[in-house]
Amino acid sequence: MNKVEMHHLIMAAKARKGFSWDDLSAAVGKAPVWLASVCYGMNSAPQEVAAHLCEVLELDAEVATAMTAYPVKGWDQAIPQDPLIYRLYEVVGVYGPTLKDVIQEKFGDGIMSAIDFSMHVEKIEDPKGDRVLLTLNGKFLPYRSW
Amino acid sequence: MNKVEMHHLIMAAKARKGFSWDDLSAAVGKAPVWLASVCYGMNSAPQEVAAHLCEVLELDAEVATAMTAYPVKGWDQAIPQDPLIYRLYEVVGVYGPTLKDVIQEKFGDGIMSAIDFSMHVEKIEDPKGDRVLLTLNGKFLPYRSW
Amino acid sequence: MNKVEMHHLIMAAKARKGFSWDDLSAAVGKAPVWLASVCYGMNSAPQEVAAHLCEVLELDAEVATAMTAYPVKGWDQAIPQDPLIYRLYEVVGVYGPTLKDVIQEKFGDGIMSAIDFSMHVEKIEDPKGDRVLLTLNGKFLPYRSW
Amino acid sequence: MNKVEMHHLIMAAKARKGFSWDDLSAAVGKAPVWLASVCYGMNSAPQEVAAHLCEVLELDAEVATAMTAYPVKGWDQAIPQDPLIYRLYEVVGVYGPTLKDVIQEKFGDGIMSAIDFSMHVEKIEDPKGDRVLLTLNGKFLPYRSW
Amino acid sequence: MNKVEMHHLIMAAKARKGFSWDDLSAAVGKAPVWLASVCYGMNSAPQEVAAHLCEVLELDAEVATAMTAYPVKGWDQAIPQDPLIYRLYEVVGVYGPTLKDVIQEKFGDGIMSAIDFSMHVEKIEDPKGDRVLLTLNGKFLPYRSW
Amino acid sequence: MNKVEMHHLIMAAKARKGFSWDDLSAAVGKAPVWLASVCYGMNSAPQEVAAHLCEVLELDAEVATAMTAYPVKGWDQAIPQDPLIYRLYEVVGVYGPTLKDVIQEKFGDGIMSAIDFSMHVEKIEDPKGDRVLLTLNGKFLPYRSW
Amino acid sequence: MNKVEMHHLIMAAKARKGFSWDDLSAAVGKAPVWLASVCYGMNSAPQEVAAHLCEVLELDAEVATAMTAYPVKGWDQAIPQDPLIYRLYEVVGVYGPTLKDVIQEKFGDGIMSAIDFSMHVEKIEDPKGDRVLLTLNGKFLPYRSW
Amino acid sequence: MNKVEMHHLIMAAKARKGFSWDDLSAAVGKAPVWLASVCYGMNSAPQEVAAHLCEVLELDAEVATAMTAYPVKGWDQAIPQDPLIYRLYEVVGVYGPTLKDVIQEKFGDGIMSAIDFSMHVEKIEDPKGDRVLLTLNGKFLPYRSW
Amino acid sequence: MNKVEMHHLIMAAKARKGFSWDDLSAAVGKAPVWLASVCYGMNSAPQEVAAHLCEVLELDAEVATAMTAYPVKGWDQAIPQDPLIYRLYEVVGVYGPTLKDVIQEKFGDGIMSAIDFSMHVEKIEDPKGDRVLLTLNGKFLPYRSW
Amino acid sequence: MNKVEMHHLIMAAKARKGFSWDDLSAAVGKAPVWLASVCYGMNSAPQEVAAHLCEVLELDAEVATAMTAYPVKGWDQAIPQDPLIYRLYEVVGVYGPTLKDVIQEKFGDGIMSAIDFSMHVEKIEDPKGDRVLLTLNGKFLPYRSW
Structure with a gap:
C-alpha cells in the first residue's frame, strides 16, 4: 500500500468516525499538525503510534505499515495556488530576507x-x-x- | 529616493551606530520583524514612526519620506535559494496541505x-x-x- | 465523490433540464457567478444551498455533500490560453500597476x-x-x- | 524621451503639485484609470489630452510627445507578486472557467x-x-x- | 462526447471516405482551415454546418452536437516543437516587433x-x-x- | 556599431524626416516588412540597399555597415505580451495543428x-x-x- | 495504430529476430539513423520502404501504414537529461555561436x-x-x- | 581582462585584418571550429597557441593571457532562438533517442x-x-x- | 518488462527477504550504491550480476533481462524537493563554482x-x-x- | 564592500602572489574547499581567519570585514551549464533516489x-x-x- 492509498483510507475513516485532528491527537498523544502530516504521507510514524492510530480508526495493519514507511516528500506546485497555502508562500517571499536578518542577528x-x-x-x-x-x-x- | 537606496542608508547607519533590531524596536515602540521589513522596503511606516527612526539613526528626512511610501512587494526567486529562506519555503511545500486541513477544520x-x-x-x-x-x-x- | 465528478454530474443535469445559470440563481437565491463557481468546484456551498440545488436538478444527496466540501483551489495554466480567460489575464498584466496606484491613492x-x-x-x-x-x-x- | 522617463517626470510633477488621479481626471475630462494607465506608459493619449495634462502639470512638450507614442505593452512577472495585483491574478485563476461559462451562456x-x-x-x-x-x-x- | 473523441471519429471517417479538407469544404460551403479547426476541436460550428458535415461523413448526431459545443482553446506547448508549427512561432518571434510597427503605422x-x-x-x-x-x-x- | 544603436539611429532619422515604411520601401525598392525587419536588426541588407537607405535617411556609412552585418535573431519573451504580437502567437497556438494538417495534406x-x-x-x-x-x-x- | 504502438511492435520484432539497425539498413536500402528515426516515430517512410521493413520483421500491414503517417515531431524534455543526449545538447549550447560564425563566414x-x-x-x-x-x-x- | 572583452578585441582585429577562421587556422595550426570557440571564450588555449594568434592579430599579451584562462561555459537561452542554432537544437530533440539507440547498439x-x-x-x-x-x-x- | 516494473519486483523481494543493500552487495560482490542504482533502473548490470541477484532474491529471469537493458536516465524534478536530495542539490549550487576552481587548479x-x-x-x-x-x-x- | 568586489580583490591578489588554494589553506589552517568558498562569497569567515588571510595576501582590512559578513547564498542557474558543475548536478539527478534509499536504510x-x-x-x-x-x-x- 502506497502513501496515497493510505491517505485516502485514513481520511475516509476519520470522516466516518467523526474525529477531528484534535481528537486523534488526544487519542495517540502526538500534536495535531504532525499527526495530520503523517496522514498526508509527509512524515513517517513510529510503529507504536501508527498501530495506535489504526486501532482508533479501526483500520488494517497494512495502513499502519504504510504509515511507518519513509516518505519521499514533494509538492506539485512550485508556486502554490490554493489561497490558504499561497498566503504562506507570500509571507516567505515578502519577509524572507527580513527574517534572515533578524534571525542571524540573534543567532549568528x-x-x-x-x-x-x-x-x-x-x-x-x-x-x-x-x-x-x-x-x-x-x-x-x-x-x-x- | 527609492526603497533600495533607503535600505542601504538605513543598514549603513544601523551598523555605524551598532544598533540591533531589538534596540531600534525598543526605541520606536514597534516589533523588530515589522520594523526590519519596513527597512527592507517591504512595508510602509506611518509618518511618526519613520521620523522617529530617522532621528534615532540620524538620517535625513528624505529617508523618512521613502519609508512612508507604499511599496511594490516582490521577490527575485520563485524558489528561494538561500538555505535559511529555502527551509521556510520547504515547510510551506511539505506542510501546506496539512496546515490547510488543520486550519480549516478549526475555522471553516x-x-x-x-x-x-x-x-x-x-x-x-x-x-x-x-x-x-x-x-x-x-x-x-x-x-x-x- | 470528488469535485470533478460532482462538476460533471451537475453540468449534465443542468443541460438535460435546460436551465441557465440565471435560472438556477433565481431558484436557490444566490448570484450566478458564485453558484457556477461552486458547480465548477471552486467554492463550497452551505448545506441548505447545496441541498436546494440538488433538488432543483434532481441529483443525489452525494452531490450535495460534494458541494459542501472545502475545495483545494487551483488552475492548470499559470498563463491561461483560452482567449476569453487570457484577455482577463492581459488586463491584470497591463493595468495591474495602474490599479494598484489608483486603489491605494483612494484607500491607503x-x-x-x-x-x-x-x-x-x-x-x-x-x-x-x-x-x-x-x-x-x-x-x-x-x-x-x- | 521614452515611456519610463515620461512616467517618472509625470509622477514627480503629480506629487509636487499634490494632485490625485481624480483631480487630473476632472482637469482633462478622462477617467482616472485610463489616465493613470497612460501615465504608466501602457496606453497612448490623443495629442490634445497629452497637451492638456502637461499644461496642468507644467511639464515640457516632450512629455506630451512621449504620451502620444504607441506603447509596447508588457509586464515583468508572468505571475505577479505584489499582493494587490496577485489577488486579481488569483481571481482570474479561480474564476476564469466560471466566467467563461457564465459569459458564453449569455452571449454565445x-x-x-x-x-x-x-x-x-x-x-x-x-x-x-x-x-x-x-x-x-x-x-x-x-x-x-x- | 468530448472534443477529443469527436476529433478522432471525424478523422477516422474522413480517412475512410478518402475526403480531403478541400472536398469537405466544397461539400459544406465553409473554408478548409476553419472547417479543419472545428474538427480539431478549436472552434464551434453552427448547428446546420455540423449536421451537414456529419451527413457527408455518415457520423452520428452526437458528433454534430460535440461540434457545436463552445471549445476551451489551448495548446500543449508554450514553445511548439513540431518543425512546421515552430517555424510559424519563429516568424512571430523574429517579425513580431516589425509587424507591430508596420501595422500600427498604417492603422494607428x-x-x-x-x-x-x-x-x-x-x-x-x-x-x-x-x-x-x-x-x-x-x-x-x-x-x-x- | 551594434544593431541596437543602428536601430535607434534609423528610427530617429525616419521620424525626423517623416518617412513611412511605405516611403522607404518605394525609395529603395524593397518590401516594407523586410525593410523594417532590417531596421529592427532582424535581417541583414545587401550592401547597396543599406547604402541607399542611409543616403535617403542621411545617415553615416557606419549605419550601413551595421545593416549588412549578419544578425543573431532572438526575442525577449517566449510568450509575447504586447497584445498585437500575442494575438499572432495565439493564432499559432490555436491553429498550429490545423495548419499542419491542411498544409501537409496539400503538399506532403x-x-x-x-x-x-x-x-x-x-x-x-x-x-x-x-x-x-x-x-x-x-x-x-x-x-x-x- | 498510432506511432507509439508502432514503435513498440517494431522494437519487439527487431529484438526477437536479433536484427541490428545495420542489418535492417542493409535489408531495405536506407541509412540506419533515418530508418531508426522512422521506427521511433519521428519520420514517415515511403510506402515501399515501410512494406519492405514489415516483411523483413514479419509485421502486419497496419504497422506499415503507421510508418507512412506524417508524424507530429516532439520531445519531452526541453533540456534532455539522459547523459548521451545531454552531451549533444551541451555541444549545441557551448558551440552554437561558434558554429554560426564559422558556417556563415563560409556560406553567407x-x-x-x-x-x-x-x-x-x-x-x-x-x-x-x-x-x-x-x-x-x-x-x-x-x-x-x- | 575577461573573456567578453577578449572576444571583442579579437573579433575587431580579425575584421580589421580581413582574416577568416580558415586563415587563422592555417596560421596557428589548429582547427577553425576549435580556434573560433577559444575566441568566443568557450575554450582555453595553450600558452603558445594564444601567443601565436595574438602575434598574427597584433594584439596585446593581455589578450593571450585571457585566452589561456579556463572558461566558465554557459549559454543564455535554454532553448536557442537564432534559427541556425535552433535547427541544431531541433536535431537533438528529434533525433536524440534515435541516436542513443544507434550509438549504444554499436558501442554498448x-x-x-x-x-x-x-x-x-x-x-x-x-x-x-x-x-x-x-x-x-x-x-x-x-x-x-x- | 520495463525498468519501473523491474524496480517494484526487486524492492518487494528485497523487503520480503529482509535483505539490506549491504547484504545484497556482499552476495553479488558489487558496491551497494551501484547495485541500488541498477535496481532503481538507473544503470544496466552485466548479465552475470543480474542473474546472480535474481537468484539471491528468487526472481524470474525476466527481471534479470530488464536489469541488463540500457536505461534512459532521467529525473522528474529539475529542482529536487525531497529534503535529502535537495540538500545535495544545494551543495552543488552553493559550492559548484568553488569546486570548479579547486579541481581545475589541481588538474588543469x-x-x-x-x-x-x-x-x-x-x-x-x-x-x-x-x-x-x-x-x-x-x-x-x-x-x-x- | 560587497562580496562580489571582495571576491575580485582576493582572486587578483592570489594570482599576483602565485598562491594556490593549498598554499592558502596551509597558511591559515583551514581546508581549501571551505577557504575557497569564503573567497567566492558563499561562507563567512571568523574574524581571525579573515584577518590572517588578508595579511597573507596583503589586502586591506575592508576585505577582511567583507569576509566576515553573513552571505546570502544563491546561484544563477537552476540547472548549471558549465560541464564540470553540470556533471555534479547530473549525479544528484541520476543517483538522488538511490542515495536516499541507501542512506536512510543505514541511518533511519x-x-x-x-x-x-x-x-x-x-x-x-x-x-x-x-x-x-x-x-x-x-x-x-x-x-x-x-
Whole structure:
C-alpha cells in the first residue's frame, strides 16, 4: 500500500468516525499538525503510534505499515495556488530576507532547521474576527568552518 | 529616493551606530520583524514612526519620506535559494496541505490573512542547541457566498 | 465523490433540464457567478444551498455533500490560453500597476480582498455590439504595523 | 524621451503639485484609470489630452510627445507578486472557467475584448470595512466562421 | 462526447471516405482551415454546418452536437516543437516587433483581431519548389480612451 | 556599431524626416516588412540597399555597415505580451495543428520555410471596421529519406 | 495504430529476430539513423520502404501504414537529461555561436536545414578508446530579401 | 581582462585584418571550429597557441593571457532562438533517442564525450544548393560498474 | 518488462527477504550504491550480476533481462524537493563554482567524469550525532584542442 | 564592500602572489574547499581567519570585514551549464533516489545536513588517467515527531 492509498483510507475513516485532528491527537498523544502530516504521507510514524492510530480508526495493519514507511516528500506546485497555502508562500517571499536578518542577528550565521522542527496551529477568538496563530519551532544550525 | 537606496542608508547607519533590531524596536515602540521589513522596503511606516527612526539613526528626512511610501512587494526567486529562506519555503511545500486541513477544520472554509498579520522571532536557549521560535498571527478570513 | 465528478454530474443535469445559470440563481437565491463557481468546484456551498440545488436538478444527496466540501483551489495554466480567460489575464498584466496606484491613492496602503469578495456579469445591449459588464467587489484590507 | 522617463517626470510633477488621479481626471475630462494607465506608459493619449495634462502639470512638450507614442505593452512577472495585483491574478485563476461559462451562456461563443474596453475603480464606504468596486466593461466579440 | 473523441471519429471517417479538407469544404460551403479547426476541436460550428458535415461523413448526431459545443482553446506547448508549427512561432518571434510597427503605422494604435479573423492556405506551384501561401485576415481593433 | 544603436539611429532619422515604411520601401525598392525587419536588426541588407537607405535617411556609412552585418535573431519573451504580437502567437497556438494538417495534406510531409520566406501587410478598408491582411509566403521543404 | 504502438511492435520484432539497425539498413536500402528515426516515430517512410521493413520483421500491414503517417515531431524534455543526449545538447549550447560564425563566414547569411538533412553514426576503433563519429549533412538555406 | 572583452578585441582585429577562421587556422595550426570557440571564450588555449594568434592579430599579451584562462561555459537561452542554432537544437530533440539507440547498439551502454571531442565544418558545393557538412568526433565512454 | 516494473519486483523481494543493500552487495560482490542504482533502473548490470541477484532474491529471469537493458536516465524534478536530495542539490549550487576552481587548479582545464565514476556511502558514528560520509570518485577528463 | 568586489580583490591578489588554494589553506589552517568558498562569497569567515588571510595576501582590512559578513547564498542557474558543475548536478539527478534509499536504510528517516557539513577534493594519480576524489561529510539529522 502506497502513501496515497493510505491517505485516502485514513481520511475516509476519520470522516466516518467523526474525529477531528484534535481528537486523534488526544487519542495517540502526538500534536495535531504532525499527526495530520503523517496522514498526508509527509512524515513517517513510529510503529507504536501508527498501530495506535489504526486501532482508533479501526483500520488494517497494512495502513499502519504504510504509515511507518519513509516518505519521499514533494509538492506539485512550485508556486502554490490554493489561497490558504499561497498566503504562506507570500509571507516567505515578502519577509524572507527580513527574517534572515533578524534571525542571524540573534543567532549568528546559520539556519533554522526544517528537520529538527515542530509546528502548531491555535485559534485565538476575537470579536473583530478570530485569528490563526501558527508557531514554528526549529533548531538553530550554525554554519561551521572546516 | 527609492526603497533600495533607503535600505542601504538605513543598514549603513544601523551598523555605524551598532544598533540591533531589538534596540531600534525598543526605541520606536514597534516589533523588530515589522520594523526590519519596513527597512527592507517591504512595508510602509506611518509618518511618526519613520521620523522617529530617522532621528534615532540620524538620517535625513528624505529617508523618512521613502519609508512612508507604499511599496511594490516582490521577490527575485520563485524558489528561494538561500538555505535559511529555502527551509521556510520547504515547510510551506511539505506542510501546506496539512496546515490547510488543520486550519480549516478549526475555522471553516477560509484563509489566514497575510495582510492583517504579524510575526515574531524568539530565541529559546537550549543546551542541545538553541531553537528559533517563529510566530505568525493572521486574521482568519472566511469565504462567503453572494 | 470528488469535485470533478460532482462538476460533471451537475453540468449534465443542468443541460438535460435546460436551465441557465440565471435560472438556477433565481431558484436557490444566490448570484450566478458564485453558484457556477461552486458547480465548477471552486467554492463550497452551505448545506441548505447545496441541498436546494440538488433538488432543483434532481441529483443525489452525494452531490450535495460534494458541494459542501472545502475545495483545494487551483488552475492548470499559470498563463491561461483560452482567449476569453487570457484577455482577463492581459488586463491584470497591463493595468495591474495602474490599479494598484489608483486603489491605494483612494484607500491607503492595502489590498482588495479576493476572499471577502463578490463578482457579477451583466449584458449591456448595444447596437454597435453588445458589451460585457464585469463587476468585482472586494473588501479593502489595510496593511497594519505591529 | 521614452515611456519610463515620461512616467517618472509625470509622477514627480503629480506629487509636487499634490494632485490625485481624480483631480487630473476632472482637469482633462478622462477617467482616472485610463489616465493613470497612460501615465504608466501602457496606453497612448490623443495629442490634445497629452497637451492638456502637461499644461496642468507644467511639464515640457516632450512629455506630451512621449504620451502620444504607441506603447509596447508588457509586464515583468508572468505571475505577479505584489499582493494587490496577485489577488486579481488569483481571481482570474479561480474564476476564469466560471466566467467563461457564465459569459458564453449569455452571449454565445466569443470573448470580452480587452481592447475595446474601459475600467473604473470606486470606493464604497462601509462601517465593517470599506470596499473596492472594480468595473470592467468590454465589447463582446463573437467568434465567426468563414 | 468530448472534443477529443469527436476529433478522432471525424478523422477516422474522413480517412475512410478518402475526403480531403478541400472536398469537405466544397461539400459544406465553409473554408478548409476553419472547417479543419472545428474538427480539431478549436472552434464551434453552427448547428446546420455540423449536421451537414456529419451527413457527408455518415457520423452520428452526437458528433454534430460535440461540434457545436463552445471549445476551451489551448495548446500543449508554450514553445511548439513540431518543425512546421515552430517555424510559424519563429516568424512571430523574429517579425513580431516589425509587424507591430508596420501595422500600427498604417492603422494607428490597436491590434489585429484573432477572433474576428479568417485564414487560408494556398499552394503556389513553382519549378524551383512549390510555395505555401498563408493569408491571415483580421479586423483592426483600435485602442480607445475613456 | 551594434544593431541596437543602428536601430535607434534609423528610427530617429525616419521620424525626423517623416518617412513611412511605405516611403522607404518605394525609395529603395524593397518590401516594407523586410525593410523594417532590417531596421529592427532582424535581417541583414545587401550592401547597396543599406547604402541607399542611409543616403535617403542621411545617415553615416557606419549605419550601413551595421545593416549588412549578419544578425543573431532572438526575442525577449517566449510568450509575447504586447497584445498585437500575442494575438499572432495565439493564432499559432490555436491553429498550429490545423495548419499542419491542411498544409501537409496539400503538399506532403514537410514544412513551410521561415528562411526562404516573405511577408506583406495590407490594409483593407471596410465600413464595419478596416481589416489587416497579412500574407506569408514560404517555400515548401519536403522531408526526405536517406 | 498510432506511432507509439508502432514503435513498440517494431522494437519487439527487431529484438526477437536479433536484427541490428545495420542489418535492417542493409535489408531495405536506407541509412540506419533515418530508418531508426522512422521506427521511433519521428519520420514517415515511403510506402515501399515501410512494406519492405514489415516483411523483413514479419509485421502486419497496419504497422506499415503507421510508418507512412506524417508524424507530429516532439520531445519531452526541453533540456534532455539522459547523459548521451545531454552531451549533444551541451555541444549545441557551448558551440552554437561558434558554429554560426564559422558556417556563415563560409556560406553567407543563412542556416543549415534540419529538413533537407541526413545524419550518420560511425565507429572509429582506437586503442585509447573507440570514438563515435557523427556526421550531419544539411542544405544551406540563404536568407533572402524581398 | 575577461573573456567578453577578449572576444571583442579579437573579433575587431580579425575584421580589421580581413582574416577568416580558415586563415587563422592555417596560421596557428589548429582547427577553425576549435580556434573560433577559444575566441568566443568557450575554450582555453595553450600558452603558445594564444601567443601565436595574438602575434598574427597584433594584439596585446593581455589578450593571450585571457585566452589561456579556463572558461566558465554557459549559454543564455535554454532553448536557442537564432534559427541556425535552433535547427541544431531541433536535431537533438528529434533525433536524440534515435541516436542513443544507434550509438549504444554499436558501442554498448555509454555516451559520446563532449570533452574528449572535436568538430569540423565543411562546405560541399552542389548545383541544387550547397550543403553544410558538420562532423562531431567524440570518445566513447562506457558506463562501468563498481 | 520495463525498468519501473523491474524496480517494484526487486524492492518487494528485497523487503520480503529482509535483505539490506549491504547484504545484497556482499552476495553479488558489487558496491551497494551501484547495485541500488541498477535496481532503481538507473544503470544496466552485466548479465552475470543480474542473474546472480535474481537468484539471491528468487526472481524470474525476466527481471534479470530488464536489469541488463540500457536505461534512459532521467529525473522528474529539475529542482529536487525531497529534503535529502535537495540538500545535495544545494551543495552543488552553493559550492559548484568553488569546486570548479579547486579541481581545475589541481588538474588543469577539464571535468570530473560522471560516467567513469563510482560512489560510496559510509556511516561515521559520533556521540554528537552520526555523520554521513559520501565519496565520489570520477576520472578527470581534460579538455583538448584540435 | 560587497562580496562580489571582495571576491575580485582576493582572486587578483592570489594570482599576483602565485598562491594556490593549498598554499592558502596551509597558511591559515583551514581546508581549501571551505577557504575557497569564503573567497567566492558563499561562507563567512571568523574574524581571525579573515584577518590572517588578508595579511597573507596583503589586502586591506575592508576585505577582511567583507569576509566576515553573513552571505546570502544563491546561484544563477537552476540547472548549471558549465560541464564540470553540470556533471555534479547530473549525479544528484541520476543517483538522488538511490542515495536516499541507501542512506536512510543505514541511518533511519532523516537527511544529511548541508550546514553541519564539510567537503574535500583530492587528486588520485592513475596511469590510465588521474581521478578526482570528492568527499562530503554531513551530520545526519533524523526527522522527529512532536
